[in-house]
Amino acid sequence: MKLFSFIRSDLAAHDGDWGAQGFWALLVYRFGRWRYSVRPALLRKLFSLIYKVLYKLVQIVTGIELPCEVRLGKNFVIDHFGGIVISGYASFGDNCRIRNGVVVGLRRVDEPCAPQIGNNVDIGAGAKLLGNIRIGNNVAIGANAVVLCDVPDNHVAYGVPAVIKPRKVLACNQT
Structure with missing residues (x-):
């Protein structure tokens, strides 16, 4: 079953x-996504009720708001819990990592557009990514950065408002 393979992958990540609170949030998220595939409508409604109770419980206990409408890739990691809010309109690629205090959401309530985040993105503590923006692959978002515009592949965004610079690749074994 696909649900259990996702859970195994999340646990490995x-x-x-x-005991990781990020894993708890992902467990409820995966259950919420899976319940849409249940065919008997009455059973799906029962699972929806269970999901809503678990979602609220995880939100209260961990401080992580991760609705099942978000599209997540493989190996998504919530490093530190607390104060994390992710809009249901957002999407993440594979191998993304977020930390406490991160907000990925709408810039304005009347614009239901949230960031689309690529693969291998590392988002620092307290960062805010808002609006209809695209974050490329292999991007690092600095702690407390406020990102309101697109970030190309292989770049770093830091500061308020975010300054975007190319990533410097350090060669190993430099002498």
Whole structure:
């Protein structure tokens, strides 16, 4: 079953730590996504009720708001819990990592457009990514950055408002 393979992958991404609050949020997220595939309508409604209770419980206990409408890639990691809000309109590629205090959401309530985030993106603590923007692949978002515009592949965004610079690649074994 696809649900269990996602859960195994999420657990591995959190280093096998069943106690990680980020894993709890992902567990409820995966259940919420899976319930849409249940065919008998009555059973789906029962699972929807269970999901809503679990979602609220995880939101209260962990401070992570991760609705099942978000599109997540593989190996999504929530490093530190607390104060994380992700809009249901957002999407993440594979191998993304976020930390506490991150907001990925709408810039304005009347614009239901949230960031579309690529693969291998590392988002620092307290960062805010808002609006209809695209974050490329292999991007690092600095702590407390406020990102309101697109960030190309292989760049770093830091500051308020975010300054965008190319990533410097350090060669190993420099002498």
